[in-house]
Amino acid sequence: MAAAGNLEAIGASMNAGNAAAAAPTTGVAPAAADEVSALTAAQFSAHAQMYQAMAAQAAAIHEQFVNTLRTNAAAYASAEAANAASAQ
Structure with missing residues (x-):
């Protein structure tokens, strides 16, 4: 979760x-x-406008990546907790 925040x-x-x-x-x-x-x-x-368009696309991809990382970190933590509970 810390990596996603960073x-x-x-x-x-x-x-x-x-x-x-x-x-x-x-x-x-x-x-x-x-x-x-x-x-x-x-x-x-024109070059700056193209850059801004690409930067917006990169920002959207970055946001999707962060959301995916958060979701998977939560799923991993949940699986770890379930495994720890079943091991006891």
């Missing part, structure tokens, strides 16, 4: 970092009024 804290930290980076990275303003600056800013914004 992983949950890591996931929360990653989610907070991704959320903090979302606005400044997806809304990059062009450095100047020329086409190259506009295209470069658009490239950075």
Whole structure:
């Protein structure tokens, strides 16, 4: 159960970092009024949007993993308790 809690804290930290980076990275303003600056800013914004989409998928997978780990830890503890009770 402790491992699941640690992983949950890591996931929360990653989610907070991704959320903090979302606005400044997806809304990059062009450095100047020329086409190259506009295209470069658009490239950075597009890349950041793709990253945010992948980060959201990774967060969902991480959450599923933590939930599975918690469920299996509880099942293991229950089985251990049942085995200990039957051994007495």
